[in-house]
Amino acid sequence: MDYKPENDFYGNAPQKPFTEKNDYSQPAQRYVPQQQAFTPQPSNQPFEPPVPPQDFNPEKPLMPKEPQQNQPVEIPAVEMPQSEQFNPVQHTAVYQNGAFVTPEPPRFPQNAYGQPQPPYPPQGYYPQPVQQNIYARPEQQNVYAQPEQQNVYAQPKPPKQKSNKGLIAVIIVLSVLLAGSLAGILVYVLHNGSQHTAKNDDSVNGFHEFTLPDNGNGGGFFQQETTAPVVNDQSDYSDKIIPDYSGMKLEKKPSDAEKNTEYGSEYAFKSVSESVVGIMAYSDKDKTQLKSQGSGIIISQGGYLITNAHVIGNSKTAYAISVITSDGKEYNAGVVGFDSRTDLAVLKMDDAENLKPATFGDSSDLTLGEDVIIVGNPGGISYQNSMTKGVVSALDRDASNKSIVKFIQTDAAINPGNSGGPAVNMYGQVIGVASSKIAGVVYEGMGFCIPTATVKEIVDSLVKNGYVEGRVKIGIVGTAVDLETATYNNVPQGIYVDQVDKDGPCGGTKLAEGDIVTALDGETITNFSEIYNVLEKHKDGDKVTLKYYQASTGKEVEEEITLAADK
CATH class of the missing domain: 2.30.42.10 (PDZ domain)
Structure with a gap:
């Protein structure tokens, strides 16, 4: 192709050439070719550049290897994309030993005959054959020396830039302030953790490991009501215990489980929906400040029900509690007992009668891959009695460092507000209590339920005593x-x-x-x-x-x- 300035690897019009002092202490003259421009040979003839005039004799540049006289140096042909522009600033310094080092003064490259050639050949004097581009970018080709030794393509040393010491000082000061702020936040969290009022809104929670309303810091209080905040002492229903309680019954799967085609998610939902309630926990006695929402499961006609301990703040007195049944009726309720170690609690509704208790199945009969549904109020009471479906993903899962429970893992959606609601098999039997999930942008379908084998042990003791015996x-x-x-x-x-x-x-x-x-x-x-x-x-x-x-x-x-x- 014909030589054009825009095809040159600098990507700009020629700048003022580099000059050196000659033997006569006169300014070096830019090389000017004879008036007779070189005419390239036909394509079938070898290319032979003319011998430059002998009166141009600057100091011989330092080269890594002296080419033999009159012996052309073979240079690999490298096509440089026209779209790429050479950045002269980038190639005037190299990063070495942790700092930018200015390379040696630029020197003209030698031609094939060992003689220096100007950096900007006159247009038409050195036409570049299509199959060869001797002006390749340094990162593509450097046949002379390593960048830290010599950069033959470098421009004259640019003017010294203004010092950035002021900017560096500002950056250092800002970094110190930021580090101090982060340290203060961490110390604050470390020293105040569970002393502060928890965010006990189970319907709105961020991306935390578990959807506990306290964002994962609580649920592990060793004390119970003796150290919990007292907001409404009237919600302490310790006197509602039933000392002669016969205990929950866990039923086996129906005998016609393999034959009856009626069993399925629709059958399961109809069987349990009337036994699922919504729980509203308020931080004031007048019930104007809603603090937590969850779900619950009715276990008796007289209004005893199961939910998660974190829904009621791991306390008998932290909240004023209301329970809303599937038909929209609202009841006042109190806490009979709770257990933070398993995240279970038993509540008692006031003046409730003729309610429909749920049927509980034996979680030890569960198998991997078995279908289950989750029923409850994801997002709060506005979405009461919603159902999601999935399978049993795993059994006996250690899913929390704040619990002693071996959980049922499922991919059925469990959202804030589902806490305390039932996990149900296709036969309409509650086989677990929804408790938590792993939440985050990289997780999906990892919910956890407390198996009914554990629920029975804890609930029986809470109903009888108001606490778990033997603890x-x-x-x-x-x-x-x-x-x-x-x-x-x-x-x-x-x-x-x-x-x-x-x-x-x-x-x-x-x-x-x-x-x-x-x-x-x-x-x-x-x-x-x-x-x-x-x-x-x-x-x-x-x-x-x-x-x-x-x-x-x-x-x-x-x-x-x-x-x-x-x-």
Whole structure:
């Protein structure tokens, strides 16, 4: 092709040529060709460039290898896309040893005969054959030297830019302020975790691991009503226990399960829909400030029902509670008992009668792939008695570090507001209680239900006693310290102590607010489920060793405590 300036690898019109001092201390003259322009040979003849005039003799540039006289150097042909523009600034410095280093002064490249040639050949003097482009971009071809040694294509050194020291100083100051802000936020979370009022709105929740209304910080309070906030003491229905309660009944699958074609999701929904209620929890006695919404399952005609402990704030007195049945009737209700370790609670509706209890099936009969539906109020009471369908994805799943439950995993949609509602098989039997899900943009179809085998054990004890028999406590309220927070604050993982029950097992020890429990009975503690598992092995009056990080001294301390019944 004919040589054109726009095809040159600089992508611009020629700039003022680089000059060097000659032997006569006179300004170097730009090379000007003879008036007779070179005419290329026909395409079938070899290309032979003319010998430049001998009176042009600048200093010989430093080359890595001296080519033999009159021996052409073979240069690979590289086509440079016209759309790409060469950036002279980019190629006037190289990044070396952590800084930008200006290369050596530019030197003219030599032609095939070992003689220097000007950087901007006159138009028409050196026509470039189509099959060869000796002006290839440096990143495509560099037949002379490495960039850190020599850049033969470099432009003259650009003018020195103004110093950016001021800008760098501003950036450093802003970075320090940002780091300080982040540190303050983390320390605030670490020291205030569960002491603050939780966001107990189960109908509106962000992308957290589990759809607990407290965003995952709670649900692990070792104390119950003794340390929970008292908003409405009239919702404490501890006096509504039934000491002679015969217990929930778990039924086997119907005998005609394999033959009856009536069984299916439609049959299941009709069987359970009247037994599902909506739960509204308010943070004031006048019930004007709705704080939490969830679902529940009726277990008796007289108005006893099951829901999640987190729906009612893990407390008997935190909320004023209303229950709305499937026919739209609203009842006042209170908390008979709850258990944070399994996230279950039993409520009692006022003046309720002739309600339809749900039928409960045996979760031990479940099989992988079995169809299930979830019924409840996703998004709140506005979507009451919604149904979603899926399968049993897994059994006996350890899905929470705040619970001792072995969950049923399902891909049926569980949304905030479904908490406490039933998971039902195709025969209309409740086989689980919806509790949580893994929520996030990278997760889908990972919901978890408490199996009825666990529900029966806990609910039977709550109805009879108002608490779970045989449970012991150490008498603190705490927040789990994860690995990231522990590393950032240079403290061990464990349970950060928010409150100490002065009348509990730790009341007579040096354990104080701000300390971190790291071990119990010789077993390392990093989360709630680990400490629950230790407590499950003991009974009231057992003595165990408590190990904790003492914030005031920065040392680890061990003390013996006597466990007390958790009532």
